[in-house]
Amino acid sequence: MDTLIPEVISAQTITTKYNIDDAWWEQFLQTSNNLTSTTVVKDVMSDTECGEMETMVVKAIREICKLKTDAYGFRAYQDGKKMNWQQLENTVFLQPPGLGESLEDWAKRIFEDKKFGLIINSGEKFSSELAQRLAIYASPLLKKMGIPLNGLHTTIFIGNYGKTPLGIHQDHTGANVIHFHLGPGGKIMYNWEEGLFKQLLNGREKADVPLEELLPHAKDYPFNRGDIYFMPWNQFHIGQSDEFSVGVTLWFDNHTRRRVLSNIFDSWKLQYVDMEDMNIIMPEKSMHELHGFQDIGAVLKMDERLKQKTFPEFLKTVYEELMYSLFSNAGWSTCPLSLTQEFAYDEDNYENLDNKIVQLLHPFRILYRHVEEEGKLHLFARGSKIEFNYHPEIVALVDKLNEGEALDISHIAHEIFSEMPKEVALYILSLLYNRRSITIVAPHESDPD
The missing domain is CATH 3.40.366 (Malonyl-Coenzyme A Acyl Carrier Protein; domain 2)
Known part of the structure; x- marks a missing residue:
């Protein structure tokens, strides 16, 4: 095989100067109170950057379709219901995005006029270009804060699914989510402080409380193409994407020691x-002569x-x-x-x-x-x-x-x-x-x- 692989050559060292630099992160850490307060920063990424990152997301989907894998947490929803493996094989995996096909055009081809949502974990594995771009963005932050002991990862959210299919939830302890919104549609995130949310439940299970009862008590954070949204781990939250949009999240997680x-x-x-090793082991016969x-x-x-x-x-x-x-x-x-x-x-x-x-x-x-x-x-x-x-x-x-x-x-x-x-x-x-x-x-x- 020829060593000069086209898609690899396209992943050259990036020399463009971006807004997301050392000074930007310094201001971001102040605004977010050192990653403890939810915030939205407007107009951070250019249209060109958003378009480039969308192309990188398309490549990640193409690779997932080629491998036909959900091993890293790929999930698809259609009209509010999670698609099973057979549905994934017969629709999404069978018809990957074509070279040059936009993400929105591909989604229309696969899901037609249905409401849909895709959640892609570890997108950085399936698009080296996306991993490189986000690494360049995050490099000044890592120099300031260090690298989390379990590392960084991404989750990509795509669709026009309305409310997040996962419902109201809280991320795992220590999670910090930095959301790069590529649009074209906007998104709203609704947040509840942990103590307030438990008061609103008043001993009830989340599933038993109508969303309409909880929403008036939430803080809403709308954002659009090119904006960055940040949320610390202790917020209960749900997103709303009524129009087609793409968001790439970078997880800067400070996990528990366990x-x-x-x-x-x-x-x-x-x-x-x-x-x-698939060798079969034998049972032990005596507590006094353990050989296993x-x-x-x-x-x-x-x-x-x-x-x-x-x-x-x-x-x-x-x-x-x-x-x-x-x-x-x-x-x-x-x-x-x-x-x-x-x-x-x-x-x-x-x-x-x-x-x-x-x-x-x-x-x-x-x-x-x-x-x-x-x-x-x-x-x-x-x-x-x-x-x-x-x-x-x-x-x-x-x-x-x-x-x-x-x-x-x-x-x-x-x-x-x-x-x-x-x-x-x-x-x-x-x-x-x-x-x-x-x-x-x-x-x-x-x-x-």
Whole structure:
């Protein structure tokens, strides 16, 4: 397959200066009382930005349709009812948006004149361009506030569904939602303070209280195309979208310690447990001669270095690797689709990269650490961990890429790799390219700031 993949080339380093910069976030934090008060900021994004982000959303939907997956929380509603899997297969998945087709035109083609709503979680996974744009927007905020321990994620809301299909609800503890509204239609969010809402229920279940009884007591926050709406986690809320509109939300979540620890355990299982092992274990016969753990322990993928650690030390190691992954991915909790997943790219055909010009995908970075006792080098790129035998020339290559300049691969290999063969450099670059950490740029595109 040709290495120059059109949709990848279109994801070049973005150099446009946006309103959402360090000064903007400083003002936003003041207005929202450091992410504790609901607020609307008007006219933040230009029509061009909104149009570009809508195109990125279209791509995310196209990829979800191609994969036919709801594994990351894709939901569709029609006339107020959630569509089942068979309906998704026969309508949405079967007819993805065409290249160049607008989101609104696609929605009319699929849902005709029906009221509908789409909720897409982890949109950043299915559109690397969307992940990049939001990462650029959020970068100054992360420098000020830090990266949440469970990372960032998005939820995309699309439709003309009227009131939010989920009904009045409260987000999980610690959630902070930053809503980028792309329009074209406007939206209204109704908020109730936590204490007031419980008083209004007066011991009743939410489902038993008519919305009409509650709405007069809500604060309403209308917003339109190009506006940004923010809401902290402790607000009960419901949205209203009577006209077709698209909203992309960035979740800056400060989770509970228990939830973060659960995520660390999930990461441990992913990396250090053979989840494919299907061997059948035998029952225990005697409490005095327990043999079963030997079988259970056989699924652990732990080297001698890790086996020597105490349990808290081992968890700390997993935590550190999780942080390396988050920081390399500009805070995103999910890795983007690889080029192999999206385009059937073969990273072993690394010779196709020879004589190309590559550049780190802004604002992401490649992080690394040297595990000296094993002689290993761990690279972290867009959330993925890649392991090599340690060599200082690999470190020099990564340091050069992290400078952000557009680099001619033939020059990189010649200048940095004096001991290791050029093919090693090409292979490493192919791995990074496959994980969308670097991109191929045209010869005339130098690296602006």
